[in-house]
Amino acid sequence: xxxxxxxxxxxxxxxxxxxxxxxxxxxxxxxxxxxxxxxxxxxxxxxxxxxxxxxxxxxxxxxxxxxxxxxxxxxxxxxxxxxxxxxxxxxxxxxxxxxxxxxxxxxxxxxxxxxxxxxxxxxxxxxxxxxxxxxxxxxxxxxxxxxxxxxxxxxxxxxxxxxxxxxxxxxxxxxxxxxxxxxxxxxxxxxxxxxxxxxxxxxxxxxxxxxxxxxxxxxxxxxxxxxxxxxxxxxxxxxxxxxxxxxxxxxxxxxxxxxxxxxxxxxxxxxxxxxxxxxxxxxxxxxxxxxxxxxxxx
Ligand SMILES: NC(=O)c1ccc[n+]([C@@H]2O[C@H](COP(=O)([O-])OP(=O)(O)OC[C@H]3O[C@@H](n4cnc5c(N)ncnc54)[C@H](O)[C@@H]3O)[C@@H](O)[C@H]2O)c1
Numbered sequence: 001x002x003x004x005x006x007x008x009x010x011x012x013x014x015x016x017x018x019x020x021x022x023x024x025x026x027x028x029x030x031x032x033x034x035x036x037x038x039x040x041x042x043x044x045x046x047x048x049x050x051x052x053x054x055x056x057x058x059x060x061x062x063x064x065x066x067x068x069x070x071x072x073x074x075x076x077x078x079x080x081x082x083x084x085x086x087x088x089x090x091x092x093x094x095x096x097x098x099x100x101x102x103x104x105x106x107x108x109x110x111x112x113x114x115x116x117x118x119x120x121x122x123x124x125x126x127x128x129x130x131x132x133x134x135x136x137x138x139x140x141x142x143x144x145x146x147x148x149x150x151x152x153x154x155x156x157x158x159x160x161x162x163x164x165x166x167x168x169x170x171x172x173x174x175x176x177x178x179x180x181x182x183x184x185x186x187x188x189x190x191x192x193x194x195x196x197x198x199x200x201x202x203x204x205x206x207x208x209x210x211x212x213x214x215x216x217x218x219x220x221x222x223x224x225x226x227x228x229x230x231x232x233x234x235x236x237x238x239x240x241x242x243x244x245x246x247x248x249x250x251x252x253x254x255x256x257x258x259x260x261x262x263x264x265x266x267x268x269x270x271x272x273x274x275x276x277x278x279x280x281x282x283x284x285x286x287x288x289x290x291x292x293x294x295x296x297x298x
Contacts (some may be wrong), residue, residue, distance in 0.1 A: 001088065001115055001117070001166075001170060002170070002297055003170060003173045003174060003177060004088075005088060005115075006030070006088045006089050006170075006174060007030075007031075007088055008030065008031050008032075008033070008086055008087050008088055008089075008101065009022075009025045009030045009031070009032045009033075009087060009088070009089050009090070009091065010032070010033040010034075010035065010083040010084050010087035010089075010090045010091070010107070010112075011025070011032055011033070011035070011083075011090075011091045011093060012035050012036075012080060012081060012083065012090065012091070012092045012093065012104055013035070013036060013092065013093035013094035013095070014034050014035070014036035014041050014042050014044075014045035014076070014083075014093075015036070015041065015093065015094075015095070016077050016147060016148070016241065016279060017093045017121055017145060017147060017149060018034065018036070018045070018091070018121070019034070019044075019045030019048055019049060019123070020048075020049070020052075020095075020145075020148055020149040020150045021028065021047075021050040021054070021069070021091055021093060021121065021145050022034040022045075022049075022074055023052070023053075023074065023149075023150060024113055024145075024149055024150055024178050024179065024180070025178055026071070026073040027069045027070045027179075028177060028178045028179055029068075030073065030178075031075065031105045032073060032074055032075065033075045033077055033082070033083035033084075033276060034074055034076050034077070034083070035076075035077050035078065035079065035080050035082075035083035035084075036076075036078065037078065039078055042076040042077075042078070042283030044212050045075060045076070046071075046074065047213070048117070049071065049074070050071060050264070052150055053067040053070065053071065054067070063181050075135050076189070076283075080104070080107055080108070081107070081111045081112070081248060084108050084111045084112040084116070085111060085112070085113075086113065087113070087116050088113070088114055088115065088116055088117070089116060089117045089119065089174060090108055090112055090116055090117065090118050090119065091119045091120075091121055091143055092104055092105065092108070092118070092119065092120045092122075092130075093121040095195065095243075095247070096122060096123060096124070096125070096243070096244050096247045096248055096251075097247055097251075098125055098128045098129060098251050101120060101122065101125065101130055102129070102130060102133050105118060105120075105130040105131075105133050105134055105140070106133045106134070108134075109134035109135055109136060116135065116139070117139045117140075117141060117167055117170060117171065118130075118136070118140050118141075119140075119141050119142065119143035119171060120140075120141075120142055120143070121142075121143060121144055121145055122142065122144070123144065123195055123244055123248060124190050124191045124192075124195060124248040124251065124252070125190070125248075126142065126158065126188035126190060126191065127140045127141055127142045127158060127160040127163060127188065127191070128140075128160040128161045128162065128188055131160055131161075131162055131163070135249075136164035137160070137161075137163070138162055138163060138164040138166075138167060138235040139163075139164070139167050140160060140162070140163060140167075141157065141158065141159070141160065141163050141167050141168060141171050142156065142157065142158035142160070142185075142188075142192070143155060143157055143171050143174075143175065144156040144157075144158070144192060145155075145180070146194070147239070147240055153179075153180055153181045154180070154182075154183065154194070155172075155175040155178075155180045155181065155182045155183075156182070156183055156185060156192045156193060156194065157171045157172050157175065157183070157184045157185070158184075158185040158188055158192055159184065159185065159186055159187070159188065160188045161188065166226065168184060172184055181293060190252065190255075191248075195248075198233075198236075201223075201233055202233045202237065202245070203221075205219050205223075205232075205233035205234065206266060206267070209234075209264075209266055210264055210265060210266060212293045213275045215294070216234040216266070216294065217234075217294040219233065219234065220232020220234050220235050234285075235282040235285065237267075237284065238277035238283035238284050238285055238287075239278055240277070241275065241276050241277050241278075241279055242267055242270050242271050242275070242277045242283050242284075243271055243276050245263070245267060246263045246267050246268065246271040249261060249262065249264075250262075250263060251262040266284075270283055270284070275295075282295060283295075
């Protein structure tokens with residue numbers, strides 16, 4: 001399959017990532033089926049995308065007719081089978097839980113056309129763990145966008161144990177056609193490039209916090225003022241969603257059995273409370289005020 005053979009895209013999961021990945025593809029001319037198990041989430045995704053595009057129109061960066069055309073290319077559905085039935089390229093963006101993703105890939109393999117590439121937007125999970133439940137491992141790949149996908153230019157494309165070179169090249173070409181800049185990882189490694197670097201920073205930040213060296217707000221300030229980071233590690237964790245870091249650490253722990261890989265206590269208590277960061281209005285910081293205020297001291 002060549003880039004021009006990709007005529008329809010399906011995005012599975014219409015959360016923070018899937019909604020905007022679908023929008024980015026639609027802005028670049030693709031009809032996109034956007035599927036989620038939650039009808040309320042689909043409504044939220046469409047409303048959020050409209051707001052983003054309205055802002056561009058107001059700033060003169062997008063013509064109103066191009067906004068309307070792009071929004072009209074989004075086809076929301078609650079049926080995974082309907083979304084994938086005639087897709088040439090599927091991007092999975094459901095919650096970061098291995099079992100859930102494997103189930104989605106099993107179903108996609110059964111209902112997507114044999115020519116279709118099945119890509120995952122997972123932040124940490126290598127595609128081989130998903131490819132093995134399909135009959136098309138050569139067509140399974142990581143296509144990892146960054147939050148928020150309507151803004152962030154990078155896409156990591158990861159070649160798994162069985163991913164074909166053709167699939168890697170096609171995925172990178174699609175990323176470019178969607179206005180994004182791909183980097184290719186020739187080896188599969190959990191967390192890929194950016195999140196491995198990020199994890200090293202966050203691991204140190206949690207170490208400092210849990211050993212009582214400084215408050216999370218001061219650790220953030222130190223990284224912002226001393227390293228010129230646009231966001232400190234705890235603000236960034238809130239921005240991405242605390243559940244993402246939590247589940248990825250749990251999965252890693254399940255693989256290694258190493259207690260050092262368990263989610264830090266400061267992360268666990270917040271996720272258990274349902275404080276998942278910006279998306280729930282509260283995480284390390286409370287987003288009901290502007291600027292957001294730190295919640296507690298540790
Ligand atoms: N948030 C980030 O910064 C970020 C960045 C890059 C990649 N990712 C990855 O993208 C994926 C999605 O993350 P998110 O932040 O959008 O999460 P999210 O919680 O905002 O969205 C996940 C969506 O998937 C839906 N869903 C769950 N199970 C489903 C199923 N079986 N079929 C269809 N829909 C289902 C949920 O209803 C929800 O709307 C994860 O794998 C995550 O690791 C996240």
